[in-house]
Structure formats: C-alpha cells, structure tokens
Amino acid sequence: MLVQQILKSKGDSAVITITPQTKVSEAAQILAERRIGGLVVSRDGEGVEGILSERDIVRSLAVRGVACMTETVSEMMTRNPVCCSRQDTSDAVLARMTDGRFRHMPVVEAGKLVGIVTIGDVVKARLEELAMEKTALEGMIMGY
Numbered sequence: 001m002l003v004q005q006i007l008k009s010k011g012d013s014a015v016i017t018i019t020p021q022t023k024v025s026e027a028a029q030i031l032a033e034r035r036i037g038g039l040v041v042s043r044d045g046e047g048v049e050g051i052l053s054e055r056d057i058v059r060s061l062a063v064r065g066v067a068c069m070t071e072t073v074s075e076m077m078t079r080n081p082v083c084c085s086r087q088d089t090s091d092a093v094l095a096r097m098t099d100g101r102f103r104h105m106p107v108v109e110a111g112k113l114v115g116i117v118t119i120g121d122v123v124k125a126r127l128e129e130l131a132m133e134k135t136a137l138e139g140m141i142m143g144y
C-alpha cells in the first residue's frame with residue numbers, strides 16, 4: 001500500500017503544525033486537546049523544520065524539570081526529521097520508523113508538507129492488506 005492511500009483513508013489531511021517559537025507548554029496543550037503524540041514544527045505550514053513528540057517533553061521534564069515547559073519548541077524539537085513521500089510504500093515507512101525508533105513521519109511533496117503518517121496508521125493499513133490477502137487466498141483454495 002502507498003502512503004497516498006493511507007492519507008486518503010484518514011480523510012482530513014490537514015496537519016497540525018506549530019512554529020519553532022511556540023512555547024512547550026502550549027505544544028503540550030495541543031497534543032492533549034487533539035489526542036495526538038507528535039507535532040510537525042514549521043514556520044509557514046509548508047516547510048518541515050522539526051518534529052516535537054510527547055516523548056521529547058517527557059524526557060526533558062525528567063532531565064531538566066518543569067522549567068522546560070516555558071522554553072520554546074525550537075530548543076526541544078528533533079531537527080530535520082525523516083520524511084516520506086506519497087509514493088513511498090507502507091512497508092518502507094514502517095522499516096524506517098522501526099530502524100529510527102520513532103512513530104511519526106511527515107509526508108512531503110516538492111518541499112511542502114502534505115500529511116503525516118503514524119506507526120498506528122501504517123500498522124492498520126498493513127493489517128487490512130493482510131486480511132484482504134487472506135480472503136483472496138481462501139477464495140483460491142476453496143475455489144470460489
């Protein structure tokens with residue numbers, strides 16, 4: 001399955017972004033309100049400068065304490081995150097996420113942010129694909 005099919009199945013393709021100057025406390029609020037685990041950091045909503053995950057916030061809280069909540073996202077985000085394109089396969093994305101130990105991947109086309117896929121999206125797509133393959137194989141064996 002291609003990333004573009006995953007984005008289509010998710011429906012609303014708008015990606016929630018924050019700027020590097022957003023306060024970490026505000027980013028945490030957005031993560032909680034939207035019930036998501038990561039935010040793409042972008043100055044203009046198109047270029048991808050970084051990614052901020054709930055894990056970054058938890059780690060900073062453990063290491064530096066609550067003072068980190070008043071810092072800007074630019075100090076905590078992962079810069080130049082690994083991105084994929086609409087034409088990448090779900091298997092390739094899953095392999096990159098597994099190798100890199102992260103669960104979010106911005107989708108970029110001609111330098112512009114067009115979506116985001118999570119490990120949950122990719123696993124769901126893979127399970128659906130496997131279920132279809134199983135039905136097709138059963139059909140062949142049973143001679144439907």
Ligand code: AMP
Pocket residue numbers: 037038051052053054055056077078080081082083100101102103104105106
């Ligand atoms: P996650 O598992 O996505 O919540 O993130 C785990 C760690 O990987 C955090 O430090 C993130 O900032 C970082 N991270 C998340 N997504 C990416 C990505 N696509 N490329 C590089 N690093 C990432």
